[in-house]
Each structure stands twice: as C-alpha cells, then as structure tokens.
Amino acid sequence: MLLENKTAIIYGGGGTIGGAMARGFAAEGARVFLAGRTPDTLDAVAAQIRDAGGLAETARVDALDEDAVNSWVDSVAGTAGSVDVSVNVISHDALFRPLIEMPVDDFARSLEKIARTFLLTTKAAARHMVKQGSGVILHFGGSDGTNHMPGLGNVQVAFDMVEAMRRQWACELGPHSVRVLSMRSGGVPESFPDTPETAQVRQQLTDATLLKRAATLTDVGRVAAFLASDHAASITSTQVNITAGALVD
Template sequence: MLLENKTAVVYGGGGSIGGAMARAFAAEGARVFLAGRTPAKLDAVADDIRRAGGLAETAVVDALDETAVNGWVDSVVATAGSVDISVNVISHDAIFQPLVDMPVADFARAMEKVARTFLLTGQAAARHMVKQGSGVILHFGGSDSGNSMPGIGTVQIGSDLVEAMRRQWACELGPHSVRVVSMRTGGIPETVPDMPQTEPIKQQMVDATLLGRAATLEDVGRVAAWLVSDHARTLTSTQVNISCGAFVD
C-alpha cells in the first residue's frame, strides 16, 4: 500500500473533499486523524473508514485557533509517533462582490482567515516534519494561473494567497526533505447541491473540460494519496492539475 505506516491529519475532514482524501489515505494504509467543527460529519467519515478496515480518529478542532491546532498536532504525534501528511481543506469565506464595492473590513476578514489557518496548520506540521526529516503538506483548490473574472471578489485572491504560501513553504522546508504541493480542479459536480438552479453550473463544469467529464471525489482522493506517497517524492513547490483539461497548462 502507498501509505502504510504513515500518519495523516486532515482539517475539514468531515467535508466532501476532506472526506474523500481521508478515505483514500486510509485505504492506502495511513492512520488518519480528522479535525473539524462538526462531530457528526467527522464521525460519518471515520465510520466509513473503519467499516472498510482502516484506522481513523476524530477531534473537534478550530483550525483558526493557534493553541488548539498546536495542541492537537502534538497529541497526534504523541499517539502515532509522527505526522507525515497534513491537509487543510476548511472552507474559505468567499465574498462574491466587485472589489470596488467591497467593505474593507469584509475583505480583510476573509483574507485573514485564509492566511491564519494555512499558516497555523503549516507551522504545526512543519515543526514535527523538520525534526523527522520528512513529510508532505498538501493544499487543495488554489490557482496561480493569473486568471480571474469580474465579480468573484475574494475567491481568486484567496486561492492565489494559498498558492503563494505553498511556494514559500516549499522553499523553506525543502532542505529538510519536506514537500509542499497543491491540487487544482475545474470544479467537482458532486460537491454542488442537487437543485434545479445548480444543474447549469454542474454542466458548465463538464463542458469546460477537454475530456468531456469533470473530476470526481474519487479522483481527488486517488490523486491525493499518490501525491503524498513516496511515489511522488520528486514533486514539491508545484500544483497538480486534475481539471480534466478545463485548465490548460
């Protein structure tokens, strides 16, 4: 198995993306620790993993709370012996509004959340990974393509911030054999609620691809498991495009 004897922490582990990654990590042999704010969602993912024969534990952790994040990661290492994989997929406070009309306080609050959570969770993992001389920090959903469009407010800016942090983390942690990578999709229809008004959005995701299909949650999990495995040990400071050709590099 790709991740045998590895320990993974997943912030937002009860969500669709975090859950897909956690299930895939566990299926490849990792011991998975799920963090989030909603116990029922975390337990649902953990139960799926356990029914499939995997190892999963849950904890209510606010990924914006420095003391909570550091304490939880320290407890994971005390229990499992290491932290080999760290993933943060908590939701961002996206504000769909032209910047010219956006209150400064709203913009600052949205950016502060992104910066704070990725710095805190990155620091908590990096401290242990540097001592170990190994580890992978995985980001999801960012884009450094420079593309944007009117009216999406903080969405692209927040994503670019995540990618900028990925590059800086990779630069600083590379000498310690710690990798930092990110994944990018053109949208995952499964994550969009099934409502009449959302069907055109899901179809647009498919129509924008070159393969005639969009990435699935299973695709996300499988690629993520490979990326954090030693099979991808040459990859760092890069973004992996799983958009099915919606984004052409």
C-alpha cells in the same frame, strides 16, 4: 499500499473534499486523524473509513486557534509516532462581488482568516516534519495567477494568497525533505449540492473539460494519496492539475 504506516491529518475532514482525501489516504493504508468543528460530519466520514477496514480518529479542533492546533498536532504525533501528511480544506468565507463594492473590513477579515489558518496548521505540521526529515503538506484549490474574472471578490485573491504561501513554504521546507503541493481541480461537480440551481453549473464544469468528464471525489482521493506517497518523492513546489483539461497548463 502507498501510505502504509503513515499518519495523515485533515482539517475540514468532515467536508466533501476533506472526506474524499481521508478515504483515499485510508484506502492506501494511512491512519487518518480528522479535525473540524462539526463532530457529526467528522464521525460520518470516520465511520465510512472504518467500515472499509481503515483507521480513523476524530477531534473537534478550531483551525484558527493556535493553542488548539498545536496541542492537537502534538497529541497526534505522540499517539501515532509521526505526522506524515497535513491537509487544510476548511471552508472559506466566499464573498462573490466586485472589489470596488467590497466592504474593506469584510474583505480584510476573510483574508486574515485564511492566512491565519494556513499559517497555523502548516507551522504545526512543519515542526514535526522537520524533525522527522520527511512529510507532505497538501493544499487544494490551486491558482496560476491568470484565471481571474470579474465578480469573484475575495475568492480568487484567497487562492492566489494560499499559492504564494505554498511556494514560500516549499522553498523553506525543501532542505528538510518536506514537500508542499497543491491540487487544482477546476471544480468537482460531486461536491456541489444536487439541486436544480446547481445542475447547470455542474454541467458547465463537465462541458469545459477536454475529457468531457470532470474530476470526481474518488479522483481527488486517489491523486491526493499518490502525491502524499513516496511514489511522488520528486514532486514539490507545484500544483497538480486534475481538471480533465478544463484548465490547460
């Protein structure tokens, strides 16, 4: 197994993307610790993992609370003996409107939230990974700084900011053998609500791919597990494109 005896922590582990990664990690032998603010969704993912023979634990953690994050990560390290993978996929406050119409306070508050949670969760994991001399910090979303379009408001700006942080973290943590990566999907149709309103968007995502199939949640989990494993030991400070050709490098 790719991740046997590894420990993975996932903020937003009860969501569709976080759950997919958790299942992918567990299927490859990792012990997964799921954090979030909604116990029911966390417990549902953990139950799926356990039913499949995997190891999963949950905790209610506010990823914006520095003391809570540090305490939880320290407890995971104490229980499991290491922190090998850290993923933050908590939901963003998406404000889809032109920047010229954006209330300044709303924009600033949304970006502060994203910057704060990614800095807090990465710092908490990095403290342990630097001591270990190993670890993987994985982001989801990705951006190459060129795929902007009107009306995205804070969404694309947030992705660009997270990618800038990823590059800086990779530079600082690389000498300690800690890898920092992003996954870029271009949109996972399965993660959208299955409603008539989203059906067209889901189809557009698929039609835009070269393979005429968009990334699935299973794809997300499998690629995440590979990137977190020693099989990807030479990959860091980059984003991995799983858009099925929708976004061309």
